[in-house]
Amino acid sequence: MHTALLGAALLLPWLLLAVLPLARGSGRAVLLPVAAFPALLAALLVPEGTALGLPVLPAGLAFGMDATARAFLLPAALVWALSGWMAARLRPDQAGSPAFAALWLLALAGNLALILAQDLLALYAGIALMTFAALGLVVFERTAQALGAGRLYLAMMLVAEVALFVAVAALVAASAGDTRFDAVTAAVSGPILALLALAFGLKLGALGLHSWLPRAHPVAPVAASAVLSGVMIKAGILGWLRLVAPAGDAFAPVLAPLLVGLGLAGAFYAVLRGLATGDPKVLLGWSSVSQMGLVTVLAGLALPAGAASAAAIAAIAVFVMHHGLAKAALFLGVGLLGASAGRRRRWVWIGLWLPALALAAAPGTSGVLAKAALDLAAGAAEAGSAISALLYLTSVASALLMLRLLWLTRRVPVPEPGAAPLARGYPEIPWVLLLAGVLVLPWLSLRDTPMVAAAASVSEQLGAFVPIVVALLIALAVLRWPRVLRLAPDLRRYRAAAGRPVAALTARLPGPVQWANWERHLHGWRLIGRTVVLV
Structure with a gap:
């Protein structure tokens, strides 16, 4: 039964893709949430150690469930299912389009394949399929902005795919054709590591490799933006955990400090760029760059063998759940806000506060859980006190960015009077379910871990108020004395001078x-x- 459920999770998107030409209009839209339902059940019910043994699979292509796969599959399946449901209700004209439905199913199939992959070739195939299907979602609106962002996305992802392909070929050759993860990780060398770092850094949107992310995510349809930012960008860190982290101890002395420094710089830089924008979706794109900066820090902390590595890997699992649900809820909420008016609009704006407060690590939210996991990982590392202090400052920066988002969403254009609403049914239902997931799922899924005990302590909950209060004071000071902003340096001038x-x-x-x-x-x-x- 468990093997059958795992097979259904992987094969259903392909089966629905095959029957897509037979469906019409709203029938096609219904396929979007249905396609992810078996994956959600698999994440909840399939025990670790279950392997998929289908005779149709080529040799060297293996899938299965382990702790890493479950940590990524549960939030991914939930976001895919609820985003698909909302797409079918909020924009049935898009969700019912054959092109959109086909691209959605292909991207979902690739994402599920890379999460459940248990060997190198399956991981590579899933990443490639998801990457190029996502391109169609980015350019689907066919506006000038979308096409420009799509060209940048494609160019940068081609670089990532070439680097990953060369690394995969080198790993297969070095491991004598054995594509199991434990065999190929032992074959990772310096040049292969450089290729993998480039490929996964581009997928993740690490600092210096991030320019596609704040341009591509805002121009996609709302539901596509939710899965792009909430789920798909995690492919980079999943690949890192599968291929690099197990053999990372040999590279840790040089690579770990580099990744920690790069991640912290990215977390702060992206907040500055996000604060400067006036578009909520662009701000959310920069927020993703900032949050992936924290994931980059954890990728560096996961390299040295020992307690620090175990704590960092556990923190990544927390972060995948926390960020995936909260960021998807924000993208869907901004889209719903643009289709709402009157009292309904006010309630949607109030609902946006929950995921925004979660990303700001407010007390009682999953953000406190993620912060506690980050602190545990940093505390187990060398120079842990310095890293923890800088991570604390990122909490203030994230809170400022979320305050800016809530301020901007007050001015999202209201639908024109008399315009025919596109939404069908109640598109708020899947969004409210996702908000409930943001509130309780990270705590429930990680209830027996040390992070929950640390996050639930009175000192941690009270300490979480401080960054929020500091961010509020800064925001109030800027509103009261706007001339303070003139004291900030003009970064464009320095960039021109450096060139x-x-x-x-x-x-x-x-x-x-x-x-x-x-x-x-x-x-x-x-x-x-x-x-x-x-x-």
Whole structure:
């Protein structure tokens, strides 16, 4: 029975894709939430150690359930199911489109495959399928912004896929064709590690590799934005846990401090960029970059063998659940807000406070649980006190960003009077269910772990008030004395100044070999040229 349920979770999106041409209109929209239902049941019922032995699977392609897969599958399946349900109710014209439904099912199939993968080839196939199906969701609206974001997304994901393909080929060769995770992780070398870091960093949106994320996520349809930001970007950290972390001790002395520093820098930088935007969905994109900065910190802490690694991996599991549910709820809530008016609109805006407070790590929310997990992981590492202090400051930064989001969503355009509503039924129902998941699911799913005991302590709950109060005081000061903002440095001026020495140096070269000329010609090649520029 358990094996059958696991097989149904993987195969149902493909079966629904096969019958998609037979469905019509609202019938196609119904397929979106249904496709993820077996995966949700599998996350709840299938015991660890269950393997999928289907005779149709090629040799070397294995799927199964383990602790890592369950940690990623439960929030992913819930977000896919409820986002699909909301898409069918909020925008039935989109959800009933054959193209949208096909792209949705393909992306879901790839996401489930990479989560349940138990060998290298299955993981690679799932990542590739999800990545390119997601491109169709990004550009689905076909606006100028969506197409521009899609080109950037495709160029950067091509770099990631090439790096991952070369790394996979090298690992298969080094492990004598054995594609099991325990065999290939032993074959990870320095060059392979560099390729994997590039590929998974691009998937995750780590600092320096993040530029696609705040552009691609806001332009996608609302439900697609929810699964992109809440679920799909976790592919990078899952790949890191599967392939790098088990063999990371050898690389930890150099790589761990680099990742911790990069992650902390990304967490703060993305908050600054998010505070400067006036678009709630763009702000949520930058919020994802900031939160993935914290995941990058944990990726670094997971490398050294021992207690620090175990604590960091446990914290990643908490973070995957916490961020996935809260960020999906925010994207869906912003979309619902844009389709609401009157009293209904006020209630939706009030509902947005719950996931926003969770990401701000307010008392009683899953954010406190994630913060406690981060503190435990940092405390077990070298220089733990310094890392913990900086992580505490990120709580203030995240709270500021969520306050900015709530301020901006007060001004989301109201639907025009007399406009025919697109929504059918009650699109609030799946969103309210997701809000309930944000509130209780992280605590229930992790109830027997040390993080829950630490987060539930009185000192931790009272301490969680401090970053919120500090953020409120900063926000009130800016509202009262807006001239304070003029004291902030103009980052664009410094960026331009930093580029002048490089421009002056290259200007001395002969015209045909100046980088500016090559770059101009390469950009004329719409896709390949820009990919070369990125590389």
